[in-house]
Amino acid sequence: xxxxxxxxxxxxxxxxxxxxxxxxxxxxxxxxxxxxxxxxxxxxxxxxxxxxxxxxxxxxxxxxxxxxxxxxxxxxxxxxxxxxxxxxxxxxxxxxxxxxxxx
Numbered sequence: 001x002x003x004x005x006x007x008x009x010x011x012x013x014x015x016x017x018x019x020x021x022x023x024x025x026x027x028x029x030x031x032x033x034x035x036x037x038x039x040x041x042x043x044x045x046x047x048x049x050x051x052x053x054x055x056x057x058x059x060x061x062x063x064x065x066x067x068x069x070x071x072x073x074x075x076x077x078x079x080x081x082x083x084x085x086x087x088x089x090x091x092x093x094x095x096x097x098x099x100x101x102x103x
Contacts, residue, residue, distance in 0.1 A: 022062075029058040033089075037098045045096065052093045052101070059085050 016024065032055040039047030063082040066075045092100030 025058050025062060029055045032058070033101050037101055040096060040098045040101070048096070049093055052089050056086055056089055059089075 032051045036048045036051035036055065039045075039051060059082050063079060063086075066079055066082075068075045068079065071078075088100050088103050091097070092103075
């Protein structure tokens with residue numbers, strides 16, 4: 001089953017447009033953050049940390065693909081947004097705060 005899911009995901013990544021991939025990444029980050037909140041609710045700090053880390057990985061990947069030279073103000077604004085999100089998630093992880101995850 002794991003192999004089939006991986007093959008499906010790989011097909012999605014290689015056949016979708018860049019815009020569709022962006023949506024997949026945003027959806028993945030949101031899903032990971034929802035899972036992190038579920039683990040927080042049952043006081044499973046290891047699970048919470050794993051899923052916040054996965055969301056942070058996506059945010060860092062999105063940030064690393066920005067072209068600040070060509071993207072101008074939009075790229076700069078996205079960079080600032082990704083920095084804000086990363087900072088809040090690190091604090092949410094440390095403070096074990098689901099409201100900060102929601103931000």
